Amino acid sequence: MRRGDRGARSSGSIWLLAATLTVALGGCGTFAGLAQSDEALTAGLQERGTSAAELTPPRPAPAAALETERSGLDAAATESAPADLARATVTEQRDVRGAEVAGAEALRSLLDELDGRAAPASAVLAADAGSALAQSAQDPLDDFEEEYDPWEPFNEKMFSFNRGVDRWVLKPTARAYMFIMPEPWQVLISNGFDNINFVPRFVNSLLQGKWGGAGRELGRFLINSTAGIGGLFDPAKDYWGIDKSREDFGQTLGVWGSGPGPYLVLPLMEPLTVRDGIGKVVDGFMDPLTYVLPFFWDRLGMMVGNAVNERALNYELFQGFEESVIDMYSAVRHGYLQRRQQLIKE
Numbered sequence: 001m002r003r004g005d006r007g008a009r010s011s012g013s014i015w016l017l018a019a020t021l022t023v024a025l026g027g028c029g030t031f032a033g034l035a036q037s038d039e040a041l042t043a044g045l046q047e048r049g050t051s052a053a054e055l056t057p058p059r060p061a062p063a064a065a066l067e068t069e070r071s072g073l074d075a076a077a078t079e080s081a082p083a084d085l086a087r088a089t090v091t092e093q094r095d096v097r098g099a100e101v102a103g104a105e106a107l108r109s110l111l112d113e114l115d116g117r118a119a120p121a122s123a124v125l126a127a128d129a130g131s132a133l134a135q136s137a138q139d140p141l142d143d144f145e146e147e148y149d150p151w152e153p154f155n156e157k158m159f160s161f162n163r164g165v166d167r168w169v170l171k172p173t174a175r176a177y178m179f180i181m182p183e184p185w186q187v188l189i190s191n192g193f194d195n196i197n198f199v200p201r202f203v204n205s206l207l208q209g210k211w212g213g214a215g216r217e218l219g220r221f222l223i224n225s226t227a228g229i230g231g232l233f234d235p236a237k238d239y240w241g242i243d244k245s246r247e248d249f250g251q252t253l254g255v256w257g258s259g260p261g262p263y264l265v266l267p268l269m270e271p272l273t274v275r276d277g278i279g280k281v282v283d284g285f286m287d288p289l290t291y292v293l294p295f296f297w298d299r300l301g302m303m304v305g306n307a308v309n310e311r312a313l314n315y316e317l318f319q320g321f322e323e324s325v326i327d328m329y330s331a332v333r334h335g336y337l338q339r340r341q342q343l344i345k346e
Contacts, residue, residue, distance in 0.1 A: 147337055148262050155265040159329050165268065166311075174311035186313045188232045193306050194244070195224050195231025200283040204247035208255045213245035220244055246343060249286075250279025254344035263333055271336045 149155065181189075198221045205213035223236040236242040253275050254260070261274030272280070284290060293299045311318070325331045 147334060148260070149333060150262050151264065155263065155333075156329055158265040158267055159332075161267055162265070162269075163328075170307065170311050171315075173308055174315055177308050177312045178315065181309070181312070183313070186309055189306075189309045190313060191224070191228070191234050192231050193309075194234075195221065195228070196288055198244075199288055200249070200286040201245050201247050203286055204249055204252045204283075205245050207249075207252045208247060210245065210247065213247060216242050217245055248276075248279055249282040250276035250340070251344050253279055254340070260337070260340065263337065271332055273337070273340070276340065 178186075198217050202214055202217040202221070205211075205217060219240075220236040220242050221231075223240065223242070224231045224234055227233075227235045237244075250273075258275050260276070264272045264274060264277060266272065266277075289299060289302060293302060322328070
C-alpha cells in the first residue's frame with residue numbers, strides 16, 4: 001500500500017510539473033512575441049531616422065512653469081518700456097535743439113549785420129531786438145547744458161511783454177520814423193551816438209588789458225570827432241579801416257573771473273545776466289551823456305530817440321529774424337549767452 005501510494009504521488013507530481021512547464025512556455029512565447037514586435041518597431045524607426053522619444057506626445061507644462069514664463073515676458077516688456085521712452089525723449093530733445101540751431105543761424109546773420117553799427121542797448125529794446133547780440137562762431141550746442149535760467153517762468157513773461165511792446169509800440173513808431181527820416185540820416189544819427197559812447201569801450205579795454213582795443217577807440221574818437229564832423233561820419237573805418245572794440249564792464253567782470261549768474265529778462269530791456277546787469281550800471285556812470293544831460297527826462301528822450309532810430313535802421317533784419325525762428329525765447333537766450341561768452345574769450 002505504501003509503495004502504491006508513493007507511485008501515485010510520483011505520477012501526480014510528474015503531471016503537475018508537466019502542466020507548469022506547459023503554461024510557462026506558453027507565457028514566455030507571449031512575452032517573446034511582444035519583445036520581437038518592440039525590436040522590429042525600434043529597427044524601423046532607426047531606418048527612418050526617428051527616435052521613439054520624438055513620437056512620445058509632449059506632456060503639458062505645469063501651471064507653475066507657465067506662470068514663471070508669463071512673469072518673465074512681463075518683466076522683459078517692463079524693462080524695454082523705459083528704453084523706448086528714453087529713445088522717444090532723446091528724439092524730442094534733438095528736435096528742440098534742431099529748432100534752436102535754426103534760430104541760432106538766424107541770429108548769426110543778424111549779428112553779422114549789426115557788428116559794425118555799434119547798436120546801443122536801447123536799440124534792442126524788445127526781446128527780438130536783443131537777438132542782435134547773439135550767437136558766436138562756435139557750434140550752437142557746445143555749451144547747451146551751461147545755460148543757467150532758474151527764473152525762466154518770470155523771464156518768459158517779461159520776454160512776451162517786451163515782444164508786445166516792440167510789436168505794438170516800437171515797430172509802428174519805427175515804421176513811421178522811416179518815412180520822416182531817410183536812411184542816410186539814420187546812419188548819421190547812429191554814428192553820432194556811437195562816437196559819444198566811446199568812453200565805456202575805451203575804459204573797459206584798458207581794464208581788460210587790451211591795449212590795442214584802447215588805442216583803436218582813442219584813434220577812432222579823435223578822427224571821427226574832427227574829420228567825421230563830431231562823429232556823424234565814420235572815416236576811421238571807411239578810410240583807415242579802424243574798427244571799434246566791443247568792450248563793456250560786463251565783459252570786464254568776466255575777464256576778471258566773475259561768473260555770468262542767472263539769465264535775466266527785464267521790462268523794456270534786452271536780455272541780460274546778473275553780471276551784465278551790474279556791468280550796465282557801471283557803464284552808465286561812464287556815459288558822457290549822464291553828465292552832459294543831467295536831467296532824467298532829457299536822458300530818457302535821448303535813449304528813446306536812439307532806440308527808435310536803431311529800430312528803423314535795422315527794421316528788415318529784425319523782420320527776417322522774426323519770420324525764421326520758431327522758439328524765439330530759447331533762440332535768443334542761447335544766442336545771447338553764447339555771444340557773451342565768445343566776446344569774453346576774444
